[in-house]
Amino acid sequence: MISKKIFISVVYFKPAPLVQTEYLNPVQAGKALGRYDVEGAIGDDNGKNISEKNVSWNELTALYWMRHNVDADYYGLMHYRRLMVFAEKKPKAVTFSDITEREFERYGWNDALIEKACESADILTPPVRDIYLPGMPEVLMTAGEFYAHQHHSRDMDILEAVVKERSPEIYPYFVDMLVGRKIFFNSITVMRKPFFEEYSDWLFDILEEVEKRSDTSDYDSYQSRIWGFLAEYLANVYVSYAKFVHGAKVRECPLTWGVRQRPAVAPETVLSQARTKAESKRVAKVIDENDGINVVLAVDDNYIPHASVTILSAIRTSSTPNQLRFFILNGRSVSGDNRTKLKKLAENEGARLTFLDIDDRDLRWLPLNRDYISIATYYRLVMHAYLPETVKKAIYLDADTIVIDPIEELWSTSMDGHPVAGAPDDAGFLQARRLQLTSHHRYFNAGIMLFDIAKFRAMDLQNEIISAFRKHGAYIVSQDQDILNILFEQNTKMLHLRWNAGSRIYRANPLEPSYDEQEAFEAASDPAIVHFTDKRKPWHLKCTHPLTELYWDYRNETPWAETQAERVKRKTVYWLRRHLRARDRRFDSKLGR
Numbered sequence: 001m002i003s004k005k006i007f008i009s010v011v012y013f014k015p016a017p018l019v020q021t022e023y024l025n026p027v028q029a030g031k032a033l034g035r036y037d038v039e040g041a042i043g044d045d046n047g048k049n050i051s052e053k054n055v056s057w058n059e060l061t062a063l064y065w066m067r068h069n070v071d072a073d074y075y076g077l078m079h080y081r082r083l084m085v086f087a088e089k090k091p092k093a094v095t096f097s098d099i100t101e102r103e104f105e106r107y108g109w110n111d112a113l114i115e116k117a118c119e120s121a122d123i124l125t126p127p128v129r130d131i132y133l134p135g136m137p138e139v140l141m142t143a144g145e146f147y148a149h150q151h152h153s154r155d156m157d158i159l160e161a162v163v164k165e166r167s168p169e170i171y172p173y174f175v176d177m178l179v180g181r182k183i184f185f186n187s188i189t190v191m192r193k194p195f196f197e198e199y200s201d202w203l204f205d206i207l208e209e210v211e212k213r214s215d216t217s218d219y220d221s222y223q224s225r226i227w228g229f230l231a232e233y234l235a236n237v238y239v240s241y242a243k244f245v246h247g248a249k250v251r252e253c254p255l256t257w258g259v260r261q262r263p264a265v266a267p268e269t270v271l272s273q274a275r276t277k278a279e280s281k282r283v284a285k286v287i288d289e290n291d292g293i294n295v296v297l298a299v300d301d302n303y304i305p306h307a308s309v310t311i312l313s314a315i316r317t318s319s320t321p322n323q324l325r326f327f328i329l330n331g332r333s334v335s336g337d338n339r340t341k342l343k344k345l346a347e348n349e350g351a352r353l354t355f356l357d358i359d360d361r362d363l364r365w366l367p368l369n370r371d372y373i374s375i376a377t378y379y380r381l382v383m384h385a386y387l388p389e390t391v392k393k394a395i396y397l398d399a400d401t402i403v404i405d406p407i408e409e410l411w412s413t414s415m416d417g418h419p420v421a422g423a424p425d426d427a428g429f430l431q432a433r434r435l436q437l438t439s440h441h442r443y444f445n446a447g448i449m450l451f452d453i454a455k456f457r458a459m460d461l462q463n464e465i466i467s468a469f470r471k472h473g474a475y476i477v478s479q480d481q482d483i484l485n486i487l488f489e490q491n492t493k494m495l496h497l498r499w500n501a502g503s504r505i506y507r508a509n510p511l512e513p514s515y516d517e518q519e520a521f522e523a524a525s526d527p528a529i530v531h532f533t534d535k536r537k538p539w540h541l542k543c544t545h546p547l548t549e550l551y552w553d554y555r556n557e558t559p560w561a562e563t564q565a566e567r568v569k570r571k572t573v574y575w576l577r578r579h580l581r582a583r584d585r586r587f588d589s590k591l592g593r
Helices: 050-055 060-069 101-106 110-119 145-152 153-166 171-179 195-213 223-243 267-279 299-314 337-348 375-381 407-411 428-434 453-458 461-475 479-487 517-525 548-555 564-580 585-590
Strands: 004-012 023-028 070-079 082-084 124-127 187-192 250-252 253-256 293-298 324-332 354-355 393-398 401-403 420-424 445-451 492-494 529-531
Touching: 004 060, 004 110, 023 060, 023 250, 050 060, 050 223, 060 070, 060 223, 070 195, 070 445, 124 223, 124 453, 145 153, 145 171, 145 223, 153 171, 153 187, 153 195, 153 223, 171 223, 187 195, 187 223, 195 223, 253 324, 267 461, 267 517, 293 299, 293 375, 293 407, 299 337, 299 401, 299 548, 324 337, 324 375, 337 354, 337 428, 375 445, 393 407, 393 453, 401 548, 407 445, 445 453, 445 479, 445 492, 445 529
Parallel strands: 004 023, 004 070, 124 250, 293 324, 293 393, 324 354, 420 492
Antiparallel strands: 070 082, 070 187, 082 253, 124 187, 393 445, 401 529, 420 445
């Protein structure tokens, strides 16, 4: 039995920097499963424990272990990426990407402040917050509605029945939680001993009974974590009960959370490598008129200068530029002058370019949720009807991209019978949950894709889009990207992130992407196609993307080159930003600088 005045478990599932003091104790949940060894953490597999149930019980195996193997005046549960702030003043930065002395000081992770916070209340919780789907803060939901959207509603029905039967005195607070629109998540709490013991015993009694009545055999890996999900809601129920029935003093503490670190690559090295690839020699190849690599872009007149960069970069890095056939989808908005300039640019480099005028009247009912996106984003959904019959396959490129590796490599990628191929998205996990897609589907970004045009022509695509919108329309916020992910759920060939290296791989990412850290590192250090996914694009002065100069390398070789005055202004702003803005010394130190 471990005895301490305050014992707060900081739960780890895999190796990561430890958050540790006398009161903050790293605990490895699921240690009995032998998946990882978190050096310096206490395993939850000693004494009385349920460590082997961690796959579906998540952090609750650490909570169970703490209840039966620790004697303390206060007990707490936090996660290594979700931690309470004990600092007396709320910090401005509520996210972190590393654990250093700076984070310990900023967030008050020291025993004196922890003890002071505990003595100020019987129960500490994170702030309760409005419940809404990621990306849709305008749509408030009740806790019951949110659970039903994110998980299997039948589990909450069983849980309600069990609480009503076994804890009639707590049931009114359960109902209040279900219909309420505010909640705290992650089961993070710190409680005085009497409350913790009552809460833990009640929690496991309820969940073990629900487990007996439930069938989760058909749940995927995400939904099988049911007991951890349900516990989040029960924590809120108990805190309300303890507050209003036992008179417990409850205090909310700020919450900070870890975000994925930016890959440890030197941006200037990536820029230099990209420039070198563009200067490499190419071998031209004579082809038939009807053959070629089909590349499609959808733009309006405002985006023509940026499309010229995408096109020129694809040509300059191509090993067979005379094979490239560019098709520009537009709603008849591109001016005659811009058409002439863009066509001449491509043809002077040995490629071919054709404008396809799209009648978008059948698309205007589809949503445009972002002010910087036009109806042109939906053109890829109908391009199969406008492309020449000889076109059976096409690469789609957004016009805020730069091609670095020969596009022939992407063209030769086997689609393995799938209608589409795409790379994982910067916020893919959250996007998929918003749309209620299964955990087996890796939500992809639609900015760079391969399309089997022949398969598209065989589909009743218009009706399939309407059906998808009828089912998921209330949750569609990423326009055609959402629709494509819905249509081709589990029927997509995944490309490596290198072929769609978005902006967030060059900085800490607070979202939950569809790719792991290794894939992010590989894409950041050697991107095949750069995609400027932020609102701030390279042509904006406030853009801080490390490969902005690569954009201007190409742009200044097009008819839309910047003037000398514009270039001086841009260079001056960049110089000031580099020299007046504090460098990230922690990041630089990892690179040995």
